Amino acid sequence: MTYDASAREDRGAVPAAGGERTFWGRLASWAPYRALVQLATATPRRQFLILAALPVLWVLTQHLGPMLQMLRVSLTDAYPVAVGTEQHFTFDNYLRFFGDRLFWMPFFRTLGFAFVFTLCTLILTYPVAYFLARHVSPKNRMLLLLMLLIPFWVGEIVRTYAIMILLGNTGAVNLVLKWLGLIDRPIPFMYTSFSMGVGIVYLTALYMLLPLYSALEKLPKSLNEAAADLGAGAWTRFRRVTLPLTIEGISSGCTLVFLISTGFYATPVLLGGPSTTVFAETIAGFFHVAGDEWPTGAAFAVIMFLAALILTTLFQKLMTSLRKGDAK
Amino acid sequence: MSKLILNRRKLLTTAAMTGAALASPAYLRRAHAQGGEVNIWTYNDFVPAAFKEQFEAETGIKINIRLVDDQGKQFSLLAAEAPNPTVDIMTVAGHRFLQFIDSDLLAPLDTDRMSNWGNINPTFSESDWATINGHKWGAPILSGMEVLAYNTDYVTPEEAESWDTLFSEKYKGQTAYVIQDMMSIVMLMKGYDGNMVQYLGDPEKAEAIVKEARDFLIEKKPLVRKYYDGGAEVQQMFVNQDIMLGHSWNGPAAALINDGFPLGMSIPKEGSYGFVYTYNIAKNCPNPDNAYTFLNAILASPEIGAAMTKASGFISTYKGASEYLTDLEKKSTSFPDEQLANLQFFRAEANEMKYGFVDPAVEAIKAA
Numbered sequence: 001m002t003y004d005a006s007a008r009e010d011r012g013a014v015p016a017a018g019g020e021r022t023f024w025g026r027l028a029s030w031a032p033y034r035a036l037v038q039l040a041t042a043t044p045r046r047q048f049l050i051l052a053a054l055p056v057l058w059v060l061t062q063h064l065g066p067m068l069q070m071l072r073v074s075l076t077d078a079y080p081v082a083v084g085t086e087q088h089f090t091f092d093n094y095l096r097f098f099g100d101r102l103f104w105m106p107f108f109r110t111l112g113f114a115f116v117f118t119l120c121t122l123i124l125t126y127p128v129a130y131f132l133a134r135h136v137s138p139k140n141r142m143l144l145l146l147m148l149l150i151p152f153w154v155g156e157i158v159r160t161y162a163i164m165i166l167l168g169n170t171g172a173v174n175l176v177l178k179w180l181g182l183i184d185r186p187i188p189f190m191y192t193s194f195s196m197g198v199g200i201v202y203l204t205a206l207y208m209l210l211p212l213y214s215a216l217e218k219l220p221k222s223l224n225e226a227a228a229d230l231g232a233g234a235w236t237r238f239r240r241v242t243l244p245l246t247i248e249g250i251s252s253g254c255t256l257v258f259l260i261s262t263g264f265y266a267t268p269v270l271l272g273g274p275s276t277t278v279f280a281e282t283i284a285g286f287f288h289v290a291g292d293e294w295p296t297g298a299a300f301a302v303i304m305f306l307a308a309l310i311l312t313t314l315f316q317k318l319m320t321s322l323r324k325g326d327a328k
Numbered sequence: 329m330s331k332l333i334l335n336r337r338k339l340l341t342t343a344a345m346t347g348a349a350l351a352s353p354a355y356l357r358r359a360h361a362q363g364g365e366v367n368i369w370t371y372n373d374f375v376p377a378a379f380k381e382q383f384e385a386e387t388g389i390k391i392n393i394r395l396v397d398d399q400g401k402q403f404s405l406l407a408a409e410a411p412n413p414t415v416d417i418m419t420v421a422g423h424r425f426l427q428f429i430d431s432d433l434l435a436p437l438d439t440d441r442m443s444n445w446g447n448i449n450p451t452f453s454e455s456d457w458a459t460i461n462g463h464k465w466g467a468p469i470l471s472g473m474e475v476l477a478y479n480t481d482y483v484t485p486e487e488a489e490s491w492d493t494l495f496s497e498k499y500k501g502q503t504a505y506v507i508q509d510m511m512s513i514v515m516l517m518k519g520y521d522g523n524m525v526q527y528l529g530d531p532e533k534a535e536a537i538v539k540e541a542r543d544f545l546i547e548k549k550p551l552v553r554k555y556y557d558g559g560a561e562v563q564q565m566f567v568n569q570d571i572m573l574g575h576s577w578n579g580p581a582a583a584l585i586n587d588g589f590p591l592g593m594s595i596p597k598e599g600s601y602g603f604v605y606t607y608n609i610a611k612n613c614p615n616p617d618n619a620y621t622f623l624n625a626i627l628a629s630p631e632i633g634a635a636m637t638k639a640s641g642f643i644s645t646y647k648g649a650s651e652y653l654t655d656l657e658k659k660s661t662s663f664p665d666e667q668l669a670n671l672q673f674f675r676a677e678a679n680e681m682k683y684g685f686v687d688p689a690v691e692a693i694k695a696a
Contacts, residue, residue, distance in 0.1 A: 080407035080431055102688070105695040168568040188501055190570055191554045270561075274552050277694040285691055288400040293687070294407075 067305075074298035093299030103282060103300070110279040111307065113193070114261035117200045118208075121257050122250065124201060125208045129249075130242075133216035145213070152206050160270050163199045164190065167271075191273035199271040204260050208253035215249025216242075244322075251319035255312050262308045279304055363388040366618040369396050369405070370419040372560075373583075373639035374470065374605070379632050383625050389618045397558040399424045406433050406610060413610045416619040422457045422604040423674035425465050435611045436463035441620045444627035452604055452645040457675060466606025467623050469633070470579070470642035473602040473671055474509055475593040477581040478573035479566060487573075488594040491517050494573060495548045504554040504565055505575035507545065507690045509601075512674070513575065514541040516599045523601075524678040534678075535685050542689035546696045555694065566591060582641030582660035595667040602673045604645065637661055 027033055041047050073079045077090045097103050128148075136144055151159060166172050167189040174186040189195050219242065227237045265280040272278070283304065286297030366389055368375065380391050396402045399421055406413055410433055420428055428434045439445045445453065445467070452458070452468035478488045487493045491513060494503050512522035520537045521527065527534035553571050556562055559580030565571045566584060581593045607626070609619050626632055633646030634653055643661045644650070650658060663671075 080410060102692050102695050164564075164568075169570050170568050186569075188553070188570070190568075269557070274549055274555050274694075281694065282691060285687075285694075288398055288404050294404070 070298045070301055073295055074302050076295050079294040079298075090295075093296045094303065096296055097300060097303055103279075106277050106279045106282045107304070107307075109277070110262055110304070111311070113196070113200075113276075113278065114258050117197055117204070117261050118254050118258045120197065121201050121204055121208045122254060125205050125253075126212055126250075129209050129212035129216055133213050133219075134221075148209065149206065151202075156203060157266055157270075159203060160199055160267050163195065163202060163271060167195050167198065190271070191276075193272070193276050196268050196272040196276050199267045200261055200264055203264075203267060204257045207256040207260060211249040211252035211256070212246065213249075215246040215252075219245050247319055247323055251316060255315060258315070259308055259312060262304060364615055364618050365390040365392055366417065366615050366622045367392045367394070367415045367613075368417045368419075368607075368622070369394045369402055369415050370417075370607075371396060371605070371640065374419060374636060375626070376632060376635035376639055379626065379635060383622065387618075387621060387625070389621060391622070397560070403427060403431075403433070407431060411612055413613060415610050416613040416615045417622060418608050418610060419469075419605055420466055420608045421674070422455075422466065422468070422606055423676045423679070425457070425460055425606075426676045426679055428608070429460060429465060433611055434465050435609045435613065435616075437465055437467065437609060438620070439464055442467070442624040442627060444624050447627050447630070447646055449645050449647050455604075455673070457604075457673065458606075466608040467627060468604045468606050468645040469626070470605045470636055470640060471602060471645055472577050472579050472605065472642045473595065474513060474600045475576055475578045475581060476573065476596050476600075477562070477566070477576040477584075477591055477593045479569070479571075480590045480592045482572045483592075485592060485594065488592060489597055491596045491598050494575065495551055497551070499572055500551045501553050502570075502572040503552050503574050504556050504562055504571045505552065506557060507555050507693050508686065510545060510575055511538070511541050511686050511689060512601055513598075514544055516601075518544070523672075523675040524682040525675055528678050528681065531681055534681055538682075538685040538689050542692055545693045549693065549696060578643070578661070579641035582657075583639075584641075585660040586638070586641065586657055595663055595670050597670060599670040599672065602671050604673070605642065 021029075039046075040050055074093055075089055075091070077088045077092065078085060079087070081087045097107075132141060132144055151162075164171070168174070169186040169188065169190070171189075173189065174183070177183045177187065189198075223241050223245070224237050227241050232240065263280060264278070265284055268276060268278045268281060279300070283297050283300045286293040286300065368391060370393060372395055375391065375393055380393075384390055394415070396405070396419065402418055402420070403424070406415065406418065406428070409415070410431070413433075420434070425434070448468055452471065453464075458464060458466070458468065476488050476491060476494060478493075483493070483499075493499065494505065515522035515524075515537055518537070518540060524534050524537075527537070554561075554565060556565070559577055562571075562574055562576050563580050563584055565574070566589065576593065578593060581591055584591045585593075607623055609616065609623075613619055627646070630644075630646045630648040631652050633644035633649035634651075636642070637644045637649060637653060638657055641660065650661075653661065
């Protein structure tokens with residue numbers, strides 16, 4: 001590839017129609033600016049650095065920054081520091097988790113819920129993605145996808161309240177069941193793991209659907225046709241052809257949904273009940289109910305983050321080995 | 329929450345209040361044309377809409393409200409912004425003062441800068457909890473209490489005379505409460521001091537009492553429908569008939585009663601706790617002069633106190649505010665004398681020890 005920065009700058013300096021030079025034209029012909037551009041774009045390496053600077057800065061300050069700050073707080077004995085006291089470095093906040101079984105229950109419950117809800121989301125959205133990618137004509141696909149996206153135009157809280165309206169004692173589901181004569185008294189759907197599961201599956205469905213749709217859409221129809229010609233039935237074709245070849249989409253979707261499910265806070269608070277307390281609620285408790293136990297909350301958040309990271313890494317490795325196994 | 333069930337009557341009441349405020353004498357003229365803004369963290373409906381409009385028009389000071397729903401969250405927000413907060417005025421409950429003062433987050437209140445300070449009922453402004461380290465730290469605006477709220481179509485007033493009903497098999501799966509608040513109430517039920525001031529010199533005893541209350545709530549966990557955190561949540565559950573009775577703050581319960589919902593509330597015979605919301609000035613706040621102008625203005629007349637009660641359901645601390653309430657509003661914000669005799673105020677002296685034991689207990693109950 002050849003690159004001629006000076007030629008590009010010269011084009012920028014061309015006067016606008018009417019003979020008057022634009023601001024950009026004047027800037028481009030300004031000697032110090034030209035020298036700076038020349039210096040900055042002289043090599044592909046410098047061009048890359050300039051292009052990458054803003055995104056890298058964004059990631060460092062907006063993504064890594066808060067996490068590092070949380071890590072720092074988790075290693076202190078007090079935050080905010082009370083008047084007349086000093087902050088000290090300590091691992092006690094981490095030891096508190098490992099030393100007190102009390103916190104293990106919401107921790108493992110969260111991982112268990114996240115696993116089950118991810119599986120439910122996969123089972124529910126795979127047929128939808130399959131139908132969209134394989135049976136809907138290309139001209140109608142965008143329309144259907146758009147319809148599926150409509151609920152995601154509003155925020156998480158609004159959609160959670162929608163579930164409350166649906167599943168409440170005086171909600172639509174109970175009203176319909178009562179109207180059909182199937183029940184005399186409302187079924188208490190709300191404030192259970194069921195209502196929480198419905199909410200989380202609803203909120204995360206899109207993150208599963210899109211990777212699955214993408215993977216299924218790329219799958220050539222000829223492969224299934226060939227399998228059919230060789231005598232494979234519908235179930236065999238799905239099990240031996242479609243499923244293995246969409247494992248990348250399944251892997252991406254499951255990873256996204258699992259990670260999001262482990263971090264949900266508002267939905268479990270609003271839809272969950274006394275026996276569905278998740279770890280995010282425990283963490284939040286240290287930040288606002290107790291009010292002055294930020295370091296413990298921060299340590300627990302780091303533990304959850306690391307656990308989710310380890311589990312998804314293992315899951316990704318499993319998926320990769322499955323893909324490789326199929327390739328052989 | 330009241331917005332969810334806004335009806336014609338409430339709309340007319342609001343319109344009438346706005347009209348009355350606009351027609352009322354100018355309380356605020358002395359602070360004319362000051363300009364700027366004042367940033368307030370407070371609960372929903374604690375700054376009456378009509379007052380806000382009038383204050384802004386007469387002083388030129390724009391009121392920016394950020395809604396909060398929890399004392400702890402407010403503390404965390406302020407702690408994160410210290411030592412240069414964006415807020416001027418917060419709404420701290422009297423029994424939470426110490427936590428804020430210890431962390432150097434509040435500025436002492438200069439009551440000499442508020443000519444209307446005397447409009448507050450001295451029961452609230454001069455209480456023992458109101459003065460700490462020789463200073464006043466907040467202007468009392470509304471008073472609340474922990475009550476047993478119940479759907480009058482299903483629960484009788486006799487049943488609501490005892491907290492035991494909240495833990496009865498009869499109402500299994502139809503109750504809700506705030507765990508942290510219930511810990512203090514369960515201590516009262518068991519005959520202990522829920523403020524834990526009596527056990528300041530005996531932390532072992534305090535720990536044992538908290539453990540007893542914790543074990544009781546864990547044992548009764550199968551009976552409860554929901555642990556909640558905010559007033560709007562309990563209102564929602566009553567309206568949706570998800571619960572028939574529950575622990576509540578009197579404000580959200582009174583707001584439902586005023587909206588015509590078949591709700592009653594009581595201070596059960598085992599006793600309960602009261603608290604006072606105060607407006608406080610943040611240390612190093614950006615607009616201290618405007619903050620004092622706001623505080624003095626909001627204390628200007630009993631009508632404003634009554635408007636706060638109408639909107640929030642909590643009881644006004646202003647002298648003579650009840651004269652501006654309707655009969656229904658008076659009823660929803662008052663209790664029989666024999667019930668009031670069971671009430672005591674939350675105290676802060678033992679908070680550090682108390683919450684050192686209670687907070688892990690709350691987590692244990694949730695996790696169990």
